Amino acid sequence: MIADTQVAVSGERLTVTYSLHAGPKDALAIAEKATTEQTIEFPPELIGDDGIRDHIFGRIERFEAVEERLHHADISYAVECSAFNLPQLFNLIYGNISLFPQMRVERFALPQSLASVFKGPRFGIAGLRETLAAPKGPLFMTALKPQGLPANRLAAQAYEFARGGLDIVKDDHGLANQPFAPFRERVAQCCDAVARANAETGGNTVYAPMISGPSEQIVEQAFWAKEQGAGALLIAPALIGFDVARRLAQDDALGLPMIGHPAMMGSYVVSPTNGFSHYAMFGQVMRLVGMDVSIFPNFGGRFAFSPGECRSIMAGCTDPMDHFASIVPSPGGGMTFENVPDMARFYGEDVMYLMGGDLHKQAGTLEENCWKLRALANVPDGGEVR
Amino acid sequence: MIADTQVAVSGERLTVTYSLHAGPKDALAIAEKATTEQTIEFPPELIGDDGIRDHIFGRIERFEAVEERLHHADISYAVECSAFNLPQLFNLIYGNISLFPQMRVERFALPQSLASVFKGPRFGIAGLRETLAAPKGPLFMTALKPQGLPANRLAAQAYEFARGGLDIVKDDHGLANQPFAPFRERVAQCCDAVARANAETGGNTVYAPMISGPSEQIVEQAFWAKEQGAGALLIAPALIGFDVARRLAQDDALGLPMIGHPAMMGSYVVSPTNGFSHYAMFGQVMRLVGMDVSIFPNFGGRFAFSPGECRSIMAGCTDPMDHFASIVPSPGGGMTFENVPDMARFYGEDVMYLMGGDLHKQAGTLEENCWKLRALANVPDGGEVR
CATH class of the missing domain: 3.20.20.110 (Ribulose bisphosphate carboxylase, large subunit, C-terminal domain)
Structure with missing residues (x-):
């Protein structure tokens, strides 16, 4: 068990919409796995009711069926987890779960504090x-x-x-x-x-x-x-x-x-x-x-x-x-x-x-x-x- | 038509073994497409019987059936096409054809002149x-x-x-x-x-x-x-x-x-x-x-x-x-x-x-x-x- 931890975060979160290519039960299980796979990469049962669980875990904000074997999940992550740089942002969005055959990034939305780090297209x-x-x-x-x-x-x-x-x-x-x-x-x-x-x-x-x-x-x-x-x-x-x-x-x-x-x-x-x-x-x-x-x-x-x-x-x-x-x-x-x-x-x-x-x-x-x-x-x- | 072109090459070629996930006729057609897609990226019929065709085109060295819908093709490329650097080598091995849903890199073999450019694992x-x-x-x-x-x-x-x-x-x-x-x-x-x-x-x-x-x-x-x-x-x-x-x-x-x-x-x-x-x-x-x-x-x-x-x-x-x-x-x-x-x-x-x-x-x-x-x-x- 990890001793309870305080984590100071802004409360701003980025949100990724994933598609999950499985029936409802499996799709939800995959989405839930992703909330820890992409963040703590650690057995969630070893984390107490603390700041890590509250802030560092990904959070399923929305989960819905599109078809029998197609679901969409919006998962949000604390903006601080991105370290405000692109390699870690990619890692957060789709690092380990790039190895999940049934989970795909449909789109993402960044809060202003993170978006502003990137200049984007100059022209x-x-x-x-x-x-x-x-x-x-x-x-x-x-x-x-x-x-x-x-x-x-x-x-x-x-x-x-x-x-x-x-x-x-x-x-x-x-x-x-x-x-x-x-x-x-x-x-x-x-x-x-x-x-x-x-x-x-x-x-x-x-x-x-x-x-x-x-x-x-x-x-x-x-x-x-x-x-x-x-x-x-x-x-x-x-x-x-x-x-x-x-x-x-x-x-x-x-x-x-x-x-x-x-x-x-x-x-x-x-x-x-x-x-x-x-x-x-x-x-x-x-x-x-x-x-x-x-x-x-x-x-x-x-x-x-x-x-x-x-x-x-x-x-x-x-x-x-x-x-x-x-x-x-x-x-x-x-x-x-x-x-x-x-x-x-x-x-x-x-x-x-x-x-x-x-x-x-x-x-x-x-x-x-x-x-x-x-x-x-x-x-x-x-x-x-x- | 491109006027005939002389191309000076060493004759050394790297070889990539691809798997092709299609029946025999389609698999061969995909492999043939790859020989130009990965190199000249140009209509092959506009190239004469010249150095570009002889040396720059990829070359199918081997094509064989593994299963009804699984074939293997060894395609070789002139080592000079790699420009002897990694980004272009990756491009040559799997640049545009990364967009082919039925073609996968199984393994590759580099001639000494190219392999020696890379130090590889230090330890x-x-x-x-x-x-x-x-x-x-x-x-x-x-x-x-x-x-x-x-x-x-x-x-x-x-x-x-x-x-x-x-x-x-x-x-x-x-x-x-x-x-x-x-x-x-x-x-x-x-x-x-x-x-x-x-x-x-x-x-x-x-x-x-x-x-x-x-x-x-x-x-x-x-x-x-x-x-x-x-x-x-x-x-x-x-x-x-x-x-x-x-x-x-x-x-x-x-x-x-x-x-x-x-x-x-x-x-x-x-x-x-x-x-x-x-x-x-x-x-x-x-x-x-x-x-x-x-x-x-x-x-x-x-x-x-x-x-x-x-x-x-x-x-x-x-x-x-x-x-x-x-x-x-x-x-x-x-x-x-x-x-x-x-x-x-x-x-x-x-x-x-x-x-x-x-x-x-x-x-x-x-x-x-x-x-x-x-x-x-x-x-x-x-x-x-x-």
Whole structure:
């Protein structure tokens, strides 16, 4: 037995909505287990009627049936348990219970004292539109591909895409520091190519290099890219660490728009009974770590996301969330010219289309195809949006 | 069409064994998709008969049926595609395809030119036994709990556990920098308490504080803890970032044993059809990032791991793997006195038992219970090991 303990807390609590994929009795038992698994990680019967039980234990605030084998539980935790930093906040929300096959994070809500620790998206939709001089209408992004091309040919592509008026030309996320197109060589040449195109057209295309480390070098890489003229950075939080992504996004001296990529993030979302909802991961988490754009696989593309999941990502990116700016959902992963009209109706205006391969498949030059894409996506009648 | 491209590569390739959870035709189609999804991420029909196709594309080296809806594919990638760093290596192994619900990493094999980039476990089983002055027999670890106790009471526990002769006393992984037991206060007091107990008993107990950041401070935290006398560090790679874990482990000036914790790693292993096998994640990945001890949930405890999965973790920790030292599997997560004899037969000698709550449940003092645990786990007749 642990001797009774006084615990000084503010009384503020964060709340996580979990789905529990089991019948009512088991679902409640799992939720109850989580209240201690995520906090004291200790036999609850060894804790008296004290401050630890009152304040440190998670608390089931709501438990309800959605279907026979689907329940929702809101569990709250003392804000102090988060230690007011991201790794421990993640641990509190989904550390050990990431090992529970039947429990998933649907969404979370942070009290102001915790939310305020995170700067969140520096630009968001509004700031990004200002930076890109694109006050309305959908935004457009492509990726420099394929891996294996030398830096000068990637830069030549970047030039054409910038001539084509795309808003952002990013590295393919697999471009790191490979010998066939070393990081510094590629970034310098692509920055120059995009600047040259902008000077010629009066455009505002931004080049976003992939920043992926290793850890010892990642901050320096980001600053170096900025010095070369990179106007945004491409970041895969699950590859470099969510808290490293946050650290880069929050760096005022860096201060660039951040484009979040889902590489190695899939295992957190593909199970319907474990991990995070699409809403939480591609919306809330991306905003928490300060991404301004959230890339995800479009429905009907190379991956298995449903329209409903894509719609929930849009909501996660734009629903009110403390001081966190709304961010730009960016569907990609096999986007084609053919499905642009459907996408335009589905996503509306506040979207950044990410088209890769299909820009290369069309008859015209890359530059021409970019303009064709833009024309196609700007549905003149406004369509049936969302 | 991309103009033909020459690509200079060494010819060395890494190989990943994936399981594909589909019938033969679909499984092969998924494997084929992965060869480009993980590399060029581009329509393969736009690539000619050139160096990119020959070298950059992943290559299916083996494809075979295991069951009607379970196939294995070995896919190799040019070592240069890894950029010889961990984030891009992870991206290559399981970046975008982490979004494939039917494809899982079973194991991987790195050529020497890539393996040699990673130092791997600095101590491993042999080095850890030397550090702990425990040349044979099982090793023992506990955690300071519950969250909510002030630093002096956690330190008092640490003292008792060290008096009890446990090899490692670690922070509970949820202890970060909470106001009720701030990081510096807790680490300093626990280091002192363990040193005092060691001085009294002549023992070698090591205290391992949880190092969880935030990123801006994590390296400094680790060094500061070492200065206070911490003899090992507790790290959760999925919380702080796998590459940050590697960076800490590889730091020669730090040079402490690393204990890997699975917090937020669960979603990578709980699905049988997505993520990583237990062998790959708790064995190979932990060794790659330089953990000396791999904590995982024991079968029959609070989590759902099976004996077979635990056995595969043991294999992943100790199978030959380039220059990577064998590391110590550390089953925890609800270990009880009652199941110690079974565990002793199952795990054999090269194991580090992680017992938390049950040490508090026994009749004796914590110190007495530690000795009782040790006696119980040292099966005198050698038992039926593994």
